[in-house]
Amino acid sequence: MILGKAEIIKQIKSGAIVIEPFDIDNLGPNSYDVSLSPKLGYYPLSEGMLDCAKENEFTVIDFSGKGYFDLSPYIVYLAATNEYTETHKSVPFLNGKSSLARLGLAVHLTAGWGDIGFCGNWTLELTVAQPLRIYANMPIGQIIWHDIMGAEGSYGERDESKYNQKRPSPQPIASKMFKNKFFRNGTNDTNG
Numbered sequence: 001m002i003l004g005k006a007e008i009i010k011q012i013k014s015g016a017i018v019i020e021p022f023d024i025d026n027l028g029p030n031s032y033d034v035s036l037s038p039k040l041g042y043y044p045l046s047e048g049m050l051d052c053a054k055e056n057e058f059t060v061i062d063f064s065g066k067g068y069f070d071l072s073p074y075i076v077y078l079a080a081t082n083e084y085t086e087t088h089k090s091v092p093f094l095n096g097k098s099s100l101a102r103l104g105l106a107v108h109l110t111a112g113w114g115d116i117g118f119c120g121n122w123t124l125e126l127t128v129a130q131p132l133r134i135y136a137n138m139p140i141g142q143i144i145w146h147d148i149m150g151a152e153g154s155y156g157e158r159d160e161s162k163y164n165q166k167r168p169s170p171q172p173i174a175s176k177m178f179k180n181k182f183f184r185n186g187t188n189d190t191n192g
Contacts, residue, residue: 004029004030017086028169034139039064073127082137092118093144093145095107106128122143
């Protein structure tokens with residue numbers, strides 16, 4: 001079941017949901033609008049082929065001075081929300097705004113939800129169908145929360161929780177797939 005506005009407010013007051021900074025005007029009937037941090041990152045094309053088993057070169061740029069950035073197709077840009085969130089009793093899902101989807105912007109490829117216990121600014125996987133100019137601090141997506149039954153533990157308690165931040169840090173975070181136990185345990189064949 002998706003949480004409605006009254007339940008979201010109740011969970012914010014109890015500390016089960018944390019949103020910093022919080023603006024009541026961004027709270028809809030069953031979602032909260034989040035905005036785009038003026039930093040984004042990408043893997044340079046000069047890197048050649050990316051490798052899941054290693055930390056790849058990653059470039060971060062800050063476009064706050066200019067106020068905008070032009071996205072190009074065929075590149076995945078990692079960006080972040082300005083908002084830091086914590087969710088302790090429900091499962092958060094982040095989706096793009098339909099008005100941006102109509103311009104060909106997707107805000108995530110597959111990482112659209114967090115686990116119970118996720119703490120941090122959301123990393124976005126921005127892709128575009130055609131060149132598109134985006135602006136610092138513009139609305140970029142919305143979070144909804146689902147009730148969950150039978151969950152044990154939380155994201156931060158797992159060995160594989162590579163992205164919990166526990167502090168506001170609105171910047172893109174590069175892939176940490178190389179930290180996955182599949183690669184750490186040497187059970188993979190990285191020789192091709």
